[in-house]
Amino acid sequence: MNNNLLIQNQFKALSQFSELENIRNFVVSNAISAGLNSEDAQNIALAVDEACTNLINYSFQKETNREIRLLVTSKNNSLEIDIFDNGPSFNPLDLPEVNLNNYFAEIKKGGLGIKIIKSLVDEIVYIPAGIESNNNNLKLIKYLTPVQ
Amino acid sequence: MEEKLKISHRLKEEIALVDLIGQLDAHTAPLLETYLQNLISDKFFKIIVNFRGLDYISSAGLGVFMSFIEEVRAGNGDIKLSDMPSKIFKIFDLLGFPLLYEITDKEDEAIESFLNLNKAKEINEQ
Numbered sequence: 001m002n003n004n005l006l007i008q009n010q011f012k013a014l015s016q017f018s019e020l021e022n023i024r025n026f027v028v029s030n031a032i033s034a035g036l037n038s039e040d041a042q043n044i045a046l047a048v049d050e051a052c053t054n055l056i057n058y059s060f061q062k063e064t065n066r067e068i069r070l071l072v073t074s075k076n077n078s079l080e081i082d083i084f085d086n087g088p089s090f091n092p093l094d095l096p097e098v099n100l101n102n103y104f105a106e107i108k109k110g111g112l113g114i115k116i117i118k119s120l121v122d123e124i125v126y127i128p129a130g131i132e133s134n135n136n137n138l139k140l141i142k143y144l145t146p147v148q
Numbered sequence: 149m150e151e152k153l154k155i156s157h158r159l160k161e162e163i164a165l166v167d168l169i170g171q172l173d174a175h176t177a178p179l180l181e182t183y184l185q186n187l188i189s190d191k192f193f194k195i196i197v198n199f200r201g202l203d204y205i206s207s208a209g210l211g212v213f214m215s216f217i218e219e220v221r222a223g224n225g226d227i228k229l230s231d232m233p234s235k236i237f238k239i240f241d242l243l244g245f246p247l248l249y250e251i252t253d254k255e256d257e258a259i260e261s262f263l264n265l266n267k268a269k270e271i272n273e274q
Contacts, residue, residue: 017175021152024204042204042235053174112207112243116240119242 007074010028013058020049026070026137027081032095034074035144044079044142047120050113051083051138056074056145059087069135078122079142084135084140089128092138152176154201155183163262164192165255169201172209180212184227188216193225196258200231205239213249226250228258 013019024045027086031041052068060066069084095114117124122139153176154169164187172180187195197213217227228250232240240251252258 017173020173020175020206021171039235044202046206046239050171053208056174112210115243116207116239140196 006073006076007072009072009073011070013052013068013070014064015060015068015087016064017053017056019068020052023052023068023070024049027072030072030074031079031142034072034079036079036142040142043120044081044140047083047113047117047140048083050116051140054092054095054113055083055087055090059085059090077144079144081140081142083138084133086135087088090138091126091128091131093124093126153179155180157183157187160259161263162192163194163196163259165259166195166197167201168197168199171204172202172212173204173206174208175214180209181215184212184216188219188223191223193220193223194262195220195225195227195231196255196262197227197229197257198231199229199233199236202233202236205236207243210240210243210245213245217248226262228252228261230255230258 009026009030011023013023020040027045027048028041031044032038036044048070055068056062066087071082071084073080073082078107092114117140121140122143123139125137125139125141127137127139129136140146152170153172154167156167157206158165158167166183166187168180170176184195213229220227229240229245230252230253232251237251240246242251245251250258250261252261
């Protein structure tokens with residue numbers, strides 16, 4: 001077994017909430033082609049939706065003419081989704097975990113989205129702009145066979 | 149956008165039963181926010197949201213229920229959630245919502261629970 005790249009697909013969207021459905025549809029169809037079942041495919045699309053929603057809200061401050069670029073890479077044993085943006089670097093992993101005891105107050109801080117992302121993918125990597133490219137890159141990885 | 153999320157409501161005594169059809173994400177969440185705000189402005193504090201027709205929810209959608217819960221509870225009401233497809237329930241469960249909200253299999257149970265509350269109050273007041 002090697003880990004050679006199998007399929008790679010790209011999708012570009014404007015930084016608008018109205019694009020979220022197209023983004024999800026793109027992720028679901030690629031995830032199913034990569035061998036994920038429908039439930040896992042929808043879960044990873046939800047994780048990508050949450051990441052893009054956070055980008056639009058916090059990084060782009062709801063500016064609607066910025067670009068979000070998605071790259072889906074299907075490998076032998078994993079599906080990787082790269083989300084690229086050229087907004088200010090903003091590592092979603094730095095958001096505080098939502099504390100259930102203070103739930104109502106903390107909802108406004110956007111911590112629910114990252115909690116969902118962490119629950120639904122196996123690995124999250126954030127590479128801020130200036131290290132590998134001029135764009136920030138959030139990488140979400142889902143293994144095709146469950147990791148123990 | 150209207151086609152992505154359809155919202156309507158039925159009334160049962162002083163309870164508003166809200167039906168959602170479609171997808172609830174950051175794009176459509178403001179529609180639901182306005183809808184619930186209008187109900188609350190009209191003094192409907194007892195709200196049941198029926199999820200039977202909902203295909204999708206993200207945290208932006210869940211956030212809508214968080215924004216109004218304190219206000220309706222302060223008005224002696226509540227927001228109860230019913231008829232969730234299992235994939236929708238999983239997201240609510242993931243975020244610990246069952247600790248904070250009454251989630252019933254069927255909307256009749258949520259109605260019953262509001263009506264029982266009224267009865268208990270009447271008995272107390274006698």
